[in-house]
Amino acid sequence: MKEFGELFQSADWKQEKHSPVIDGPDSVKKGDFANYSVSVGKEIPHPNTTEHHIRWIEIYFLPEGAKFPFQVARFDYTAHGESTEGANQGPVYTSPYSCFTVKLEKPGVFYATSYCNIHGLWKSEKAISLHD
Amino acid sequence: MKEFGELFQSADWKQEKHSPVIDGPDSVKKGDFANYSVSVGKEIPHPNTTEHHIRWIEIYFLPEGAKFPFQVARFDYTAHGESTEGANQGPVYTSPYSCFTVKLEKPGVFYATSYCNIHGLWKSEKAISLHD
Amino acid sequence: MKEFGELFQSADWKQEKHSPVIDGPDSVKKGDFANYSVSVGKEIPHPNTTEHHIRWIEIYFLPEGAKFPFQVARFDYTAHGESTEGANQGPVYTSPYSCFTVKLEKPGVFYATSYCNIHGLWKSEKAISLHD
Amino acid sequence: MKEFGELFQSADWKQEKHSPVIDGPDSVKKGDFANYSVSVGKEIPHPNTTEHHIRWIEIYFLPEGAKFPFQVARFDYTAHGESTEGANQGPVYTSPYSCFTVKLEKPGVFYATSYCNIHGLWKSEKAISLHD
Ligand SMILES: [Fe+3]
Ligand SMILES: [Fe+3]
Ligand SMILES: [Fe+3]
Ligand SMILES: [Fe+3]
Numbered sequence: 001m002k003e004f005g006e007l008f009q010s011a012d013w014k015q016e017k018h019s020p021v022i023d024g025p026d027s028v029k030k031g032d033f034a035n036y037s038v039s040v041g042k043e044i045p046h047p048n049t050t051e052h053h054i055r056w057i058e059i060y061f062l063p064e065g066a067k068f069p070f071q072v073a074r075f076d077y078t079a080h081g082e083s084t085e086g087a088n089q090g091p092v093y094t095s096p097y098s099c100f101t102v103k104l105e106k107p108g109v110f111y112a113t114s115y116c117n118i119h120g121l122w123k124s125e126k127a128i129s130l131h132d
Numbered sequence: 133m134k135e136f137g138e139l140f141q142s143a144d145w146k147q148e149k150h151s152p153v154i155d156g157p158d159s160v161k162k163g164d165f166a167n168y169s170v171s172v173g174k175e176i177p178h179p180n181t182t183e184h185h186i187r188w189i190e191i192y193f194l195p196e197g198a199k200f201p202f203q204v205a206r207f208d209y210t211a212h213g214e215s216t217e218g219a220n221q222g223p224v225y226t227s228p229y230s231c232f233t234v235k236l237e238k239p240g241v242f243y244a245t246s247y248c249n250i251h252g253l254w255k256s257e258k259a260i261s262l263h264d
Numbered sequence: 265m266k267e268f269g270e271l272f273q274s275a276d277w278k279q280e281k282h283s284p285v286i287d288g289p290d291s292v293k294k295g296d297f298a299n300y301s302v303s304v305g306k307e308i309p310h311p312n313t314t315e316h317h318i319r320w321i322e323i324y325f326l327p328e329g330a331k332f333p334f335q336v337a338r339f340d341y342t343a344h345g346e347s348t349e350g351a352n353q354g355p356v357y358t359s360p361y362s363c364f365t366v367k368l369e370k371p372g373v374f375y376a377t378s379y380c381n382i383h384g385l386w387k388s389e390k391a392i393s394l395h396d
Numbered sequence: 397m398k399e400f401g402e403l404f405q406s407a408d409w410k411q412e413k414h415s416p417v418i419d420g421p422d423s424v425k426k427g428d429f430a431n432y433s434v435s436v437g438k439e440i441p442h443p444n445t446t447e448h449h450i451r452w453i454e455i456y457f458l459p460e461g462a463k464f465p466f467q468v469a470r471f472d473y474t475a476h477g478e479s480t481e482g483a484n485q486g487p488v489y490t491s492p493y494s495c496f497t498v499k500l501e502k503p504g505v506f507y508a509t510s511y512c513n514i515h516g517l518w519k520s521e522k523a524i525s526l527h528d
């Protein structure tokens with residue numbers, strides 16, 4: 001039986017349309033708000049149809065030396081062309097691109113996870129250092 | 133007994149720190165991606181503590197003349213200083229600010245709803261027209 | 265422009281497959297845990313396909329005489345037959361039926377809201393009294 | 397840098413109050429609905445306070461021999477005694493206990509994941525076989 005952690009796939013986002021990418025500063029000022037964005041399909045767009053789409057992205061933060069991660073945010077993308085007139089006939093589609101604003105008191109690592117409704121769980125990470 | 137719809141409060145965001153604000157174009161090109169942002173506390177910051185914070189913002193779209201709204205996105209803000217060392221001692225805080233990218237095939241209205249864990253449900257809206 | 269609260273539909277659950285139904289005791293002991301369930305399509309099952317399904321149910325509680333409601337729970341139903349082999353070829357479907365366990369310190373009203381991905385927002389409510 | 401999958405802790409639920417437990421049949425009839433429950437703190441209750449509580453449980457399903465898991469459900473527990481009168485003075489608390497109803501077309505493994513707002517991510521799993 002596979003471990004749950006083994007179900008997260010990862011790959012170079014420049015070549016794989018499912019990999020989440022965290023963009024933003026590598027170093028931020030301690031206790032100040034900093035802006036980041038996260039997206040799936042940054043280089044190669046992922047399909048966005050009623051039958052096949054990116055459902056969500058989550059962000060976690062593991063402080064340096066800490067045992068437990070904190071969930072920072074969760075972004076659900078919920079409109080993919082569904083309609084009473086049939087699949088892909090709807091008036092609105094949401095893209096898997098989000099931004100988030102965080103205040104950090106410690107350095108650590110951001111983890112992004114994402115879910116394609118037919119291609120499963122994906123992950124990436126980005127280390128953040130602090131300065132005064 | 134109050135109707136559920138009556139539980140959503142609204143107020144001028146310039147004077148009320150709980151009102152969600154949708155920012156972005158009033159008119160977008162049909163079938164093209166457009167960028168919006170949504171925030172709570174844009175003018176007067178809302179507290180962000182373990183005991184009192186903005187938990188989420190949701191976006192809905194009601195096409196012009198349509199009966200049923202579509203949920204566009206949901207943004208959960210999940211880090212508010214909680215820690216094994218006690219409330220407000222934690223290393224990370226998430227602000228209630230998000231962006232979203234949507235493709236519209238019809239004009240209509242965006243509704244933003246938000247939730248403060250002690251001050252309940254809030255709402256605002258923004259009409260969107262389309263051009264070729 | 266319609267108010268957001270007007271977008272929630274309601275109907276007799278015995279005749280309407282979208283109406284959420286809260287089942288459980290009308291009166292509970294103050295400060296004790298009590299069990300409830302909530303479902304959509306209790307009498308007339310709602311379709312569960314990749315293109316058309318119940319996405320979530322939420323529960324809120326408005327204490328008697330209070331101004332602000334509290335969100336109690338949110339249940340996302342995320343598997344609806346999607347598959348790499350095409351819509352409705354997948355191995356798993358989740359039904360819109362959930363249970364929840366709550367401890368109440370005040371009487372009040374539970375509100376259930378639910379969302380069909382093509383037929384929008386629905387609601388119902390159930391008053392709860394307390395006894396010693 | 398730790399892999400994201402390494403952040404999920406596991407332990408015997410009879411001795412560890414954070415471990416999610418999936419209860420229900422080991423074998424179900426193919427294509428029929430089956431009922432399961434999932435809980436955290438089944439043997440040793442986890443605290444439920446404004447500062448420290450179980451935030452959510454998620455369920456995934458990996459079909460036998462498949463590469464990609466499917467998300468089955470997500471349960472958010474959102475009331476933990478928060479109040480305008482201060483932490484733990486509120487009227488409602490939600491317990492980390494949920495049930496789910498699923499229809500399976502293939503055998504496989506259910507994974508439960510859960511999140512304590514200060515003690516991080518946890519997991520467990522349960523294999524399911526099918527019969528006619
Ligand atoms: Fe995909
Ligand atoms: Fe507030
Ligand atoms: Fe429907
Ligand atoms: Fe804990």
